Amino acid sequence: MMITPEIEAALHAQERNRMNIPAARMALETAILHQFRWLARRMIAWEAVAGHLDDTNVWRQSYLAETGDNEWTGDTGDPEYLLFREEFAEQMANGTLVPLRRESLGEVKIRAYGGRYNIWQEGRVNRQLATLGSDLRVCLVGAERLRARSLVGLLVKAGAAPPAVDGRFLVGYLNALTAHPLASMFDFARECAVSPLVPPEASGFCDEGRIIVRDLPFRLLRHRGAEYSRVSVLLHEMGHVIWGDLDGSRSTHMLKASWPMRIREDICRFTREPRSRAELETLSTDFARMKSVTPQAVADDPDFEGILDALLSEEVIVELPDGRLHCELYMEGRPWTY
């Protein structure tokens, strides 16, 4: 079921209250994860029915995304894994799991605060999550092309061919920093719902100037005892974005203007739970690494310490008696909007 009565009731309760950010965050995360996991299942069902699902790694990927089972060794004879496959087959057999073809994904609506949104309005969902201090994010490949298509009739008279629906999506919890000076970053710490059209072995890719670094391929590789480097994947994908900026194939100056604000938001989210200065030091290092790859473009931007100092002086982040830093934006009792 796309959304259960319990999930709907929890969202509705928070929409009426809007004074309890932690509860609102939890309700929204639950709703988004449930909906995208269900979509992933429906798409797997279609791929299975169409006879396209011959890669065991797609099943492995789905199992890992849904369960987050870090102890699993990749053994397809594992009872828990077999149970997952059996449950799936049962849902298909009894008709509760209706297969969803890729082309229909663009018509799906997602329930978040304030109503149901087109799936390509992932930015709306992500803004709600960010406002509530969540690390969860939705990444729908090709969302911007689908959004632009929605303007047909309003601005575009005729002659525009509809964009193909890509069909790939990833939903999961991100690492602390979500922005590069030239691109948005989806640096997944843990993927929780993945379209079967995302190749299990793809460790990273770019989409419309966004950098996606994945977590599941590394977990799948680990089962085989392979080594990996997330940083090298990140740097490789950064290379694509920087090249796109250099050859003028993508305009990024607006992103550059928003970059320090994004980092500011990231620091707030990171200090939602009190953090030591040593923990923030790791963020500062990552920040410096990103800034160093495009030094000319961001020469005038504040450094990490400058952004943190501003947050402290505005008292958005406060220093606790034990020296840890805490952002109070996401505490119960503060109002929020959607």
Added chain:
Amino acid sequence: MGLGDKIRSLFSRKREPEPPSADEFRTALQQTIRLSQIDLERRRYAEVAKRLEPLVAAFEGRSFDAETERITVSARSTLAAALFELHRVEEAMDILEGCVATARRLESREGLITALHELALCYRNQGMQAEAIAACEESAGLAAIDGEDVMPLYTLAIFRFEEERFEEARDLLEHARDAYENRHELVPLGRVFNELFLVTYALNDPVRAIEYARKSIELKLQIGDQAGAQTTIRNLMVIRAQHPELFPDDDDLSN
């Protein structure tokens, strides 16, 4: 002159520096445009003009291959945008009309979107409202097809607002909101919330208007735009004076 002398003279001859290759020229030009666009976004208009004016003057009377000419359109549009902000509107208009003609000839969609948008702003400044709207509509329509630049969409919404076509303005702003949210561009997103606040208030929907105002304040505070947040708070105060029933007694707008 013996052979040895000939060889010596060949090595000692001062050689002219080789002119840059077409690729090197294009790359350097794109770098310059890129830096200028960042300066534009940061309102350093005089620096953009200083950097690009001699460059654009040097294009005069020269012929380029199609790819390079496309890039020169971008350089000229960027310069025109800076000149517009420096109140040299007629100069900007001249440049942009040339850019539009070149971009049409080259069938350069990206160049046309930008030039038409900048030209619309010039026309509006000169009181040529009909021409401004036509240029902006064409720019926004072209941009919409590929999900390109969102600015024409936003500008068209402002035009509709000025024409008191509030519902159309709201619909366009909602699209701009979707685009900026998808792209995580927080600075322009804050501006869109502001405009949505004003448009919905003009549509006699104060409840929604207040929601947008709150959203605008929330975002601006989150990104550290204290001055912008204060402006929206002041606007909200005006609405509170007119509609006290919409605000709880203990509503602290600055919270």
